[in-house]
Amino acid sequence: MKKNIAIVWGGYSSEMIVSEKSMAGIYSFIDKEKYNVYKVRLTRSNWTVTVNENTYPVDKNDFSFYNPDINEKVKFDFAYIIIHGSPGEDGRLQGYLDMLGIPYSACGMMAASLTMNKFVCNNFLKNFGIKVADSLYLNKDTKYDINDIAAKLGFPIFVKPNTGGSSFATSKIKSLEQLQKAIDIAFGETPEVIMESFISGQEFTCGCYKIKDEVTALPITEIVTPNEFFNYEAKYEGQVEEITPARISDEMTKEIQRLTRRIYDLTGAKGIIRVDFIISDSIPYLLEVNTVPGMTFTSFIPQQVAAAGLNITDLLTEIIENEFNAI
Template structure:
């Protein structure tokens, strides 16, 4: 008898479709294992389970079960692949904590902290990480573009403070662009982060605690023809080169992996996380932390898993085994 596992995807953010693509890949990886994956699609209006025949059934949120025809499905664990709210901000984690269902990602407190880029960076700065200088704006705040540029310099990265990193992000190169960029970021949320530009090569590194050991995966370098690694660069074929393992010396690779593991411990992470860095040839500066990284076949983490000599299926099974044993 297979163990029923919920693969939770969708969500309320602009990254909903990417989340569903990640979920489809995770489910494919688990098909021939001891686990029976069920897609649980979370939207503004409802939570629904999709059967293997494509039929939809409602989820009872009181106990996280579903009647699929005459069969009652009681999920034993949840694999969270919701990008943005409520999968990365701690809301789903708090729900599962209350009803006693184990889940794959960081806990509610860690998720809430890492989802707020400003607070997370201030904490990580106190832990010794090098991060960009920044200003946070709340909806309704007034700002002086001249003062912002004087303080942060140009270019300035403007992005939603809480949310994914793909939507509402602008690289502002001229003063006249700043107001529009801030307004665009406010379309994605209630808070906006304006950060000083950090030049250099961009790298990303995943990490996971499994088999009793914290492991950092091989590093990926991201090279894009775009101004920065935005939504188009991430998801449009040919817009970026992703080199795994990255062309770094063994010492540089070890340094970024050590920083990623230090970050994992500092934030008390669980499951798979990904840390993004900028490297100017001297210092690895932290860009941001992603506690629910993408899991499509071409996403960074699957690339790094394969480069490390594992299969995606073996890693997913290890995560679920650890949750349930």
């Protein structure tokens, strides 16, 4: 009997529009000969599933829905989480699924909570020798002086939501006059803000996954954009050149892949992740760990899977079956 796979998308943040695109990608990739695949949308107000263009409520008690077409209750056997941001990338959804005993594609609650918090994650990994930018953290109750921030970090400064993604509400600030507005914009997205010193260099990203005990790093993508940084327009509106595999030496390729595998294990990641770096003076600096990376048709992971000579449908089947076998 086919297992029922829920592609869980939506969420509580501005990244819902990206999540919908990733859901469409995952839906196209998953083997529908092997699985029954459903699109499940989560918002703060309701959880729904779409079947043949009809929408039905999801029963949160057991993660199921009643399908009037077949006059049966359908219970989901697996959740492929493709929510960027809360509650799919911060561990909340994982905790719910853990309580129900339902396997899922992404990392667990603790790992998700760690990696979602950029400031905590980067400083955690810094303890293991991973190089990161200097940073400062603010929350709604923090008393701060923008002059002190400028003195500690210098300019340019990146100001971004601490638990956000897709470069929403992210600013590259070059002067003191711009700083307060950038902080306010970031606070408009999340209640925590991270500010990082600027590192001059070239950006790269590396996907990674684990099947059984083997961690595999994918070919690296080089990111070239005429924009000030790899912002939303570059990521989703084509203002970028993405080169896979990256035009770097074999030694640097191996080093970034080694760091990616190490970060995968140190954070307790699961499924497919993506780690972003910037190389400055031949030194890789960690930018961010993405435990629910974008999976649109043109996202980095599908590109890297293809460059590795792999079939993404087969890989997703391996990811799903690996979790069923772990039960």
